[in-house]
Each structure stands twice: as structure tokens, then as C-alpha cells.
Amino acid sequence: MGIRHENLDAITRGHMLEEIQIGDHYMSPRLTAEGLAAWPGLMQEAAQHHNDDWLAQQLINRNLLRSEESYTRDGVTRTRRINQPHAAQQLGEGEFNRYYIRGLCQRAEQEGKNELVIYRGKDVNTPRPESEVKIGTGVSTQTLLTTLRRNDFVTIEDAIGVPGGPNSGLTCRLP
Template identity: 45%
Template structure:
């Protein structure tokens, strides 16, 4: 599931450039602040209940943070995988890159798991906006990312 649908029309238009600028010059906190300060997040969204009733609800105040951190992390992992491939590395290790108050059991179970870099890179490329097959990242706000494994 992607949180990018919570961007305004202007936010969706600016998103690729903001994301690129965050990677080149700043970080996910800068990206989050841009989403807030420029008013690029929707205030409300429509949801369909199990009984097909459509209701409007407020977008979480954490939506900008979740989007910025999640997408920044996905691209960081893609970049690390590409670097590992170029330098002859074959595996990355999952670790908690950000503390979370109530970690999900599925996230905890992934810590120290090793993944083949080519498999993770392929998964991250094809699973944009959907749950990745390898389970990383394992949903929003998990705090999980990957690091190099030395040969």
C-alpha cells in the first residue's frame, strides 16, 4: 500500500523532485518538513468500509513522516544493493535503523536476516506501492532497513 495517494495534486507533481533533492542534499526529515510546510499532504481521505460504506476521515498527522521515511528508506536500500552488486557483495543484513515504541512481531523476526542483494533490489523495484515479496520493508514505521555484509 502506498501513502503517496495522500499527496495533494501539487504534492504528486513535486514529489519526484523533492525526493531526488532529499537524497542529494538532505534527508528524510527535510523531505517531511517540505511536505508539511508546502501543504502537500491532503487533509482528508475517503475510505471504504467492509460493508462498502464510504466515509471521509482525517489523514494522520504522521502521514508525511511515514511517507518520507518509508520512501527514503526504500531508495536507500536500492542504492545500497546497487553498490553491493558493483563492489562484488552478495548479501545485506536486516537491522533496526530506527527505534520504534511497539515493534511488530514480524519486524522483530526479520532482524539479522540476510538477503541476497539482487533479490532485494528486484523486489524493491517491482513492488512499488504494494507489499514486497521479501517482506522488506515490512510495512510503514517498522524502523527496519539493511546494512552491508562484509565478505
């Protein structure tokens, strides 16, 4: 189950689409050539009509993820299998959430608000203490927007300073 986005409505979706039009999408190395070609359109379709669960499912249904990836440890390059359902969920949730928050930042600023409030939009088995302390706090829309517009795999955790990587279930809402 994906992230619950409290302010995912027509207004926020419209701002998400504006952010998607800016381009410079994160192009995951886990996507196949077909996946790389389809990714911008899938993201747009998800923002217009669906959610992160739909986006992740499309990656699986359309076979758009690689089955293996290479990585280097201790100077040795190795190959490992990709857990495709997990990779699809992580990519779908992370990128949908990133565009959702970018769109929400635009909406908040248009409504005269200069911050969003952090909340946990998805239950996690073992919440990190670093993410727990962020829940209920405000974060600058300008800081979020600037950070989340980078085209690498930037997550909400990166933007608000939570160490440990993605999958915290954190997102934002209007104050």
C-alpha cells in the first residue's frame, strides 16, 4: 500500500503536472530502455489520474524494470538480482511523493503559505527515531522545492534532513 497523500486533489494534481513539465526526471538505472522511455509519460498519467501504487504496478505489469544490477563493493564489481516488486514500490512511491510535495509547495505558495507540515503517510514496521521527531514540524516550501527539483534520487528524507534513506513513509500536507 502506498503513501496516503492528504492534499492529493485536483488543485495539487494540477501543480504536480506543472512540476512534471519542468522535466529533468530522475531516470533510475533500474529501468529498462523501454522503462526509461515510458517513465515521463507514466509519471504524468499517475499525477493526473492515479497514485503511487498505480505507478509501481505499471512498472511491474509492463516489465519496465531490469532483473539484475551491477554494484561495486571493496573495489569489486558484482551483479545481483533486483527484487522487482520492492524496486517498483520504492521508485513509484519515492518519485510520486517527490512530485506531490513539489506540487504542494507551489500550491501553498499560491495560497500565501510558506511552509508545509510533515506527517507519516504510510505505516512502517520500524520507524527511525530521526523521522519520528520530524512529524508535525513545519518545513519551508522554498527549501523543499529547491531540494526536490534536483534530478537525482532525492527523497523527502533528504530534503528534511533525515538520515538513513527512503521508505520512512513521510510526506507533507498543507498547514
